[in-house]
Amino acid sequence: QVQLEQSGPGLVKPSQTLSLTCAISGDNVSSYSAAWNWIRQSPSRGLEWLGRTFYRSKWYNDYAVSVKSRITINPDTSKNHFSLQLTSVTPDDTAVYYCARTPCGGDCYSFENWGQGTPVTVSS
Amino acid sequence: DIVMTQSPDSLTVSLGERATINCKSSQSILYSANKKNYLTWYQQKPGQPPKVLIDWASTRESGVPDRFSGSGSGTDFTLTISSLQAEDVAIYYCQQFYVVPFTFGGGTKVEIK
Numbered sequence: 001q002v003q004l005e006q007s008g009p010g011l012v013k014p015s016q017t018l019s020l021t022c023a024i025s026g027d028n029v030s031s032y033s034a035a036w037n038w039i040r041q042s043p044s045r046g047l048e049w050l051g052r053t054f055y056r057s058k059w060y061n062d063y064a065v066s067v068k069s070r071i072t073i074n075p076d077t078s079k080n081h082f083s084l085q086l087t088s089v090t091p092d093d094t095a096v097y098y099c100a101r102t103p104c105g106g107d108c109y110s111f112e113n114w115g116q117g118t119p120v121t122v123s124s
Numbered sequence: 125d126i127v128m129t130q131s132p133d134s135l136t137v138s139l140g141e142r143a144t145i146n147c148k149s150s151q152s153i154l155y156s157a158n159k160k161n162y163l164t165w166y167q168q169k170p171g172q173p174p175k176v177l178i179d180w181a182s183t184r185e186s187g188v189p190d191r192f193s194g195s196g197s198g199t200d201f202t203l204t205i206s207s208l209q210a211e212d213v214a215i216y217y218c219q220q221f222y223v224v225p226f227t228f229g230g231g232t233k234v235e236i237k
Contacts, residue, residue: 047174047217047228064225065125098173109180109221110164114173
């Protein structure tokens with residue numbers, strides 16, 4: 001059974017970098033049968049997919065246009081986790097952040113497994 | 125981006141009655157090569173992440189009660205709860221995985237009358 005465990009600070013100052021990590025158990029970040037996503041949820045934006053990373057002979061990333069200039073999602077194969085970095089944050093980035101796994105069998109579909117969520121507040 | 129529009133925003137239904145939630149995509153999410161609709165329905169309860177109820181518009185996830193069903197194709201989809209139970213109080217979301225960026229509907233809050 002796949003489990004995702006998130007870690008990272010819940011308070012970030014404006015203009016600084018938000019950094020979160022998602023530790024994977026029951027699967028491998030390099031799996032050809034999965035993709036690894038970050039999603040956030042706020043009252044103003046609802047559920048918003050931010051981006052993903054996946055390995056298919058090499059690493060690939062896709063990012064939402066709304067954050068593309070500020071986001072990096074990195075896998076760490078030695079620790080079997082993946083991370084989110086979002087730079088130059090503003091109060092508009094305040095949200096609950098989730099990591100999520102998408103199974104891929106030919107197609108990648110649905111966010112089947114979720115982390116517990118990390119409420120992040122951007123405030124000085 | 126594909127815009128997912130859900131209706132209604134909220135729904136109040138008596139126990140044992142039917143609840144119907146609609147979801148419309150701004151473009152077709154039916155892939156003609158395999159005839160699959162790239163749509164998922166989720167249920168979210170307070171303090172929890174969303175949970176998959178239905179994949180491919182109509183395939184119920186293992187363990188999901190059969191009172192939940194999904195239908196529709198192309199751009200118009202429906203989630204039906206045939207006989208509402210107290211534990212079904214939640215917010216329900218549709219989401220397309222046809223193309224990046226993956227997008228969600230705004231959610232429908234289901235409550236008991």
